[in-house]
Amino acid sequence: MAPILDIKNLYKNYGPVEILKDINVAIEPGDFLVLVGPSGCGKSTLLNCIAGLEPITDGTIHIGGRDMTHVSPKDRDIAMVFQSYALYPTMSVAKNITFGMKVRGVDAATQERKLQEVAGQLQIEQLLHRRPGQLSGGQRQRVAMGRALVRDPKLFLFDEPLSNLDAKLRVEMRTEIKKLHQNLGATMVYVTHDQIEAMTLATKIVVLKGGIVQQIGSPAEIYNRPANLFVADFMGSPAMNLIPARAKPNGTGTQIEISRDGEAPLVLTDTQAPDLPEDVILGLRPEDIAEAGFRAGESVQKAECLIEMVEPAGADTFVVSHLGGKQVTARLHAETSAQSGKTLPLAFDLSKVSYFAPESGDRLN
């Protein structure tokens, strides 16, 4: 299938400042692409470029197989939900939703039918005569969605639509958006800096930093095989443990040596490691460090570690130890016997390990 959105070598400058650098992204029909990155990295700018609301400096944008690089927003066959919702303040909810159709000259009967359809879908039927000012945040958010949904476009663009909502509503709306995506089979580009939103919604994630794409991949790829230190640190909560270590090849594999304060270094043996330089950063997710005995397998290595802190978090208990000069968090069962100040045998699952070069930050395996 032809990609529905195809961005090639996109550059965007504001005056002399390069905001987006050499962006290349393509998505298939039905994809849910999530743009994540820290504040100010250019997510909104990229979305505005896709929508045609900002001219681009260089590169091309194809939507539905057509070159849309210089086409005005109204002809791009897109619908957009803005971070601030941007509801028309003097129009009723119904008028807000039908404004686009009215402008495009859709006949009144079709307008009414689509309005009822969307209102039903979003459960806002009883709000249709109200002004945006008379709605709660969550209701406004749904109206903003409704305005996009009546359009049935090739591409939906969402700019942090949930960022103004409280935590509970956010989780609810997240589920609703996911349902909508599954029911409509629509293609979506979704901006967020909430990485849980990214993981739960996306079929494909683009991680941006400073206007440069760091990694493009499925949520699992991004989570399990981050392309560099930035992605490893940015995605996941608590963040991936990134531990400075020394790699030494020996007969059967690679010895990974992690220094410890006032103790013998911790030595792990990875039989599947690629050729590694001497200095590496070893990345392991908290859930890949378990209590010895709870995790078994060829690549699981055990070591006694001094526990500095125990943080029960309901279903799991996080314990913090100190390795290679860094705090290392492990996710253990709730009924763990770990005690702070005591040692505990921990199991490191090296089948999930990531290695990074300390200087460039790039992934090595």
Place this chain on the structure above:
Amino acid sequence: MTDLVINPTQSRPWGKILLRALLFALLGLFALFYLMPLFVMVTTSLKSLEEIRTGSLIAFPREITFEAWRTAWSGACTGIQCEGLRPYFWNSVVLAIPAVLISTVVGALNGYVIAQWRFRGANLIFSLLLFGCFIPFQVVLLPMARMLGLMGLAGTIPGLIFVHVIYGIGFTTLFFRNYYVTIPQELVKAAKVDGAGFFRIFWSIFLPLSLPIIVVTVIWQFTQIWNDFLFGVSFSQAGTQPVTVALNNIVNSTTGVKEYNVDMAAAIIAALPTLLVYVVAGKYFIRGLTAGSVKG
């Protein structure tokens, strides 16, 4: 406004009452002070000349007569003609209404473009327009006279309309621009995605939001244009003079006995429209001046 008064003696009711009384006495005094001239004008205009000469300035009229008003409206002499204010009053109406409307519409469009379409050089243009607000009237008199001459509009009402529109655009643009910058840019973006163009967005989204600032602008412009004397006296000729110029002529060209009652009546007639505008739209004026943010 009175609930802004902070009352430090909440616990002692008599102190509170005293403060209140003091406050109202003071306010009443101010009101009297400001109403005094109007009182004198109204009473004088209702007296006969005879009574003015013999009575006191601040006394009520013994016998109310509207003779002076009739004379002021349709009989007083402005130089050689004696038609009263009426023709000049209509000149002012014919002049002020289009001038106010045109300058308001242009200001609204200017403000909309400058605040929401941020084209290259928008800030420069806005600064220049602002600068235009601060140019004293006297400076533009001669160049403007020359311009009007070249355009063939010298001494005509359209010429005066042109002058007032040009001079007013700086202010009206400033008002609308400052109002529209408070409206989030994303509204325009959303409307663009919805398929609306420049004028459609203005008409459907911005204009309905603009009532308070339109009222402010109309009051401001109407007051400026109706009360203008300098442009009126400089760029008009016999027959096209606005009411302010005619009022001046009535007051200054009386020979023999000074008809104070007619002068007062004429002055009130000339001031009535602006008074009316404030009474009708005054509350929107305050609201518009203080209106900052637009609820999304």
